[in-house]
Amino acid sequence: xxxxxxLxxxxxLxxxVMSSGVIHDIGYQRYTGPRLGRxxxxxxxxxxxxxxxxxxxxxxxxxxxxxxxVGIVAVVATVLTAVRAQTGRPVLSYADFPGAVAVxxxxxxxTAAPELVSRDLRGGVLPLYFSRPLRRADYPLAKLAxxxxxxxxxxxxxxxxxxxxxxxxxxxxxxxRDEFLDLLPGLVQSVIxxxxxxxxxxxxxxxxxxxxxxxxxxxxxxxxTTPIVGVIGVSGGQAAQQLAFLASPTTLVxxxxxxxxxxSGSDVGPYGPxxxxxxAGLVAACVLLLLVRYRRxxx
Amino acid sequence: xxxxxxxxxxxRGLFGRRRFLLLLPLPVxxxxxxxxxxxxxxxxxxxANPVLVGLGFGAVLPVIALIVxxxxxxxxxxxxxxxxxxxxxxxxxxxxxxKLAVAVVVTAVTVxxxxxxAGLVAGSARLGxxxxxxxxxxxxxxxxxxLALSLVTRRPVLVGLLYVLIWEGLLxxxxxxxxxxxxxxYASAVAARVGDTDLLIGRVxxxxxxxxxxxxxxxxTLLAIDRLRSFTVAGETS
Numbered sequence: 430x431x432x433x434x435x436l437x438x439x440x441x442l443x444x445x446v447m448s449s450g451v452i453h454d455i456g457y458q459r460y461t462g463p464r465l466g467r468x469x470x471x472x473x474x475x476x477x478x479x480x481x482x483x484x485x486x487x488x489x490x491x492x493x494x495x496x497x498x499v500g501i502v503a504v505v506a507t508v509l510t511a512v513r514a515q516t517g518r519p520v521l522s523y524a525d526f527p528g529a530v531a532v533x534x535x536x537x538x539x540t541a542a543p544e545l546v547s548r549d550l551r552g553g554v555l556p557l558y559f560s561r562p563l564r565r566a567d568y569p570l571a572k573l574a575x576x577x578x579x580x581x582x583x584x585x586x587x588x589x590x591x592x593x594x595x596x597x598x599x600x601x602x603x604x605x606r607d608e609f610l611d612l613l614p615g616l617v618q619s620v621i622x623x624x625x626x627x628x629x630x631x632x633x634x635x636x637x638x639x640x641x642x643x644x645x646x647x648x649x650x651x652x653x654t655t656p657i658v659g660v661i662g663v664s665g666g667q668a669a670q671q672l673a674f675l676a677s678p679t680t681l682v683x684x685x686x687x688x689x690x691x692x693s694g695s696d697v698g699p700y701g702p703x704x705x706x707x708x709a710g711l712v713a714a715c716v717l718l719l720l721v722r723y724r725r726x727x728x
Numbered sequence: 729x730x731x732x733x734x735x736x737x738x739x740r741g742l743f744g745r746r747r748f749l750l751l752l753p754l755p756v757x758x759x760x761x762x763x764x765x766x767x768x769x770x771x772x773x774x775x776a777n778p779v780l781v782g783l784g785f786g787a788v789l790p791v792i793a794l795i796v797x798x799x800x801x802x803x804x805x806x807x808x809x810x811x812x813x814x815x816x817x818x819x820x821x822x823x824x825x826x827k828l829a830v831a832v833v834v835t836a837v838t839v840x841x842x843x844x845x846a847g848l849v850a851g852s853a854r855l856g857x858x859x860x861x862x863x864x865x866x867x868x869x870x871x872x873x874x875l876a877l878s879l880v881t882r883r884p885v886l887v888g889l890l891y892v893l894i895w896e897g898l899l900x901x902x903x904x905x906x907x908x909x910x911x912x913x914y915a916s917a918v919a920a921r922v923g924d925t926d927l928l929i930g931r932v933x934x935x936x937x938x939x940x941x942x943x944x945x946x947x948x949t950l951l952a953i954d955r956l957r958s959f960t961v962a963g964e965t966s
Contacts, residue, residue: 494886501894532898540886641802641885645795648889652787653754659778660765 467562471571478575482541498537499583502530506587510594523591523615524690527584527622528683534622535651537583538630543643545572546631551638555726569719576627584619588612614690625682625708628715635722655679671698675707682708731818734826738800742834751795754788755842762846772850776927780850780859784843785912789866790892793835797874798884800827805878811961820956824875828949831871839863851925858923866915869941872948873911879955907931914941
């Protein structure tokens with residue numbers, strides 16, 4: 430019997446069996462609604478990431494760390510506002526504020542970044558994400574955008590609080606406008622802080638599947654590089670001192686602040702543009718490495 | 729008191745994973761910076777404080793102690809493999825003491841050796857020995873604290889980071905009174921005394937440091953033993 434004949438034999442046989450049976454319509458239907466595309470997935474991922482960072486929609490335990498950090502920053506801002514209202518002089522300029530609470534920003538990033546990426550890595554759920562109309566780059570970029578926004582909100586919220594306090598302690602609309610013009614550098618400085626801290630923290634966290642380890646690694650990166658600045662500062666000449674702030678992300682952002690907004694505590698001399706380039710380069714490198722990291726990853 | 733098998737499993741759990749290799753850059757950085765500063769011809773009086781105290785006692789010792797101290801027990805709790813150890817006819821005290829011993833030895837060696845080398849570069853073998861002794865004291869206190877933390881809370885690393893960053897880092901510099909409860913101050917005080925040097929400044933007196941370090945160690949160990957006695961196995965939450 431040839432191949433074709435045997436096949437047709439089988440077909441006839443099954444036909445004979447089928448003819449005695451009935452197919453019931455049990456109501457299976459095709460999906461005919463709108464199919465939400467890549468943009469929707471990315472937006473959802475961003476919004477979900479933002480909620481995750483602050484522990485919204487999660488257990489009370491997940492809210493402790495982000496809100497402790499936010500709370501302390503808010504308390505610092507409140508105290509600064511109160512002192513200013515009493516003495517009449519601002520203790521800290523708006524642009525100085527992000528640097529003053531940098532430790533808390535580090536801590537915030539160290540808890541938030543692993544929450545965003547390490548859980549997915551450990552759970553091995555990335556293939557589920559990428560089986561949706563989501564490009565490889567969308568996932569890390571949405572997470573990064575969520576973290577940057579969250580860190581910026583954490584800094585900008587208290588800054589606004591300080592501004593409101595300041596605006597009510599000065600007299601006349603002109604003074605309020607001046608106050609607002611003082612606030613803008615603070616907000617921009619917060620953006621720089623948010624971009625640098627978030628991209629670095631997310632990159633480091635994306636290499637560790639365990640949240641705890643990822644958090645410790647993030648803090649280690651920020652904590653350990655700072656003394657290098659001190660060493661270069663004491664061992665070199667003036668140029669080395671002014672360039673020393675490049676060695677650590679913490680002091681790098683301060684250096685940029687010193688260049689752009691005259692932030693205290695970081696004399697960068699004529700090397701301001703170098704710091705600007707370094708910040709742009711660092712963020713670009715982190716984003717690039719993050720994209721490379723997620724090019725092929727299952728867990 | 730110390731169970732060899734549990735110790736072996738713990739050591740394998742620490743070193744058998746990639747994440748421990750991620751810690752290796754820290755000690756290397758410590759030695760590298762000391763050599764770099766020395767190579768630039770800077771005086772040890774200038775760079776000893778940022779490198780030995782700022783980096784060594786302020787960052788490398790706490791971070792390594794944190795990873796190791798929470799790793800010896802915390803990772804087994806997370807993986808759920810601790811049940812297999814608990815189910816064996818071993819006193820809970822022995823399990824804690826074994827894990828603590830492993831954590832102390834691993835931390836003291838990984839931080840003490842590079843600190844000794846950095847001390848050699850900065851001055852003398854005496855200074856190096858002092859730094860190593862400080863690391864050993866710190867390793868005991870930190871390990872006991874973090875081991876207890878990993879049983880008290882489900883997020884031991886984050887609580888430990890809060891302690892290291894906020895309490896020791898931020899408040900230790902602002903409010904002098906908090907230094908009495910800061911382990912890194914005990915480490916530098918002991919290092920300054922044993923090393924017999926004026927490069928390091930002990931801000932807490934040596935008898936107080938030693939007493940408090942012993943208190944931290946004993947208190948942390950007792951707390952950990954007590955917590956492990958009534959340990960309940962929980963599933964993955966939050």
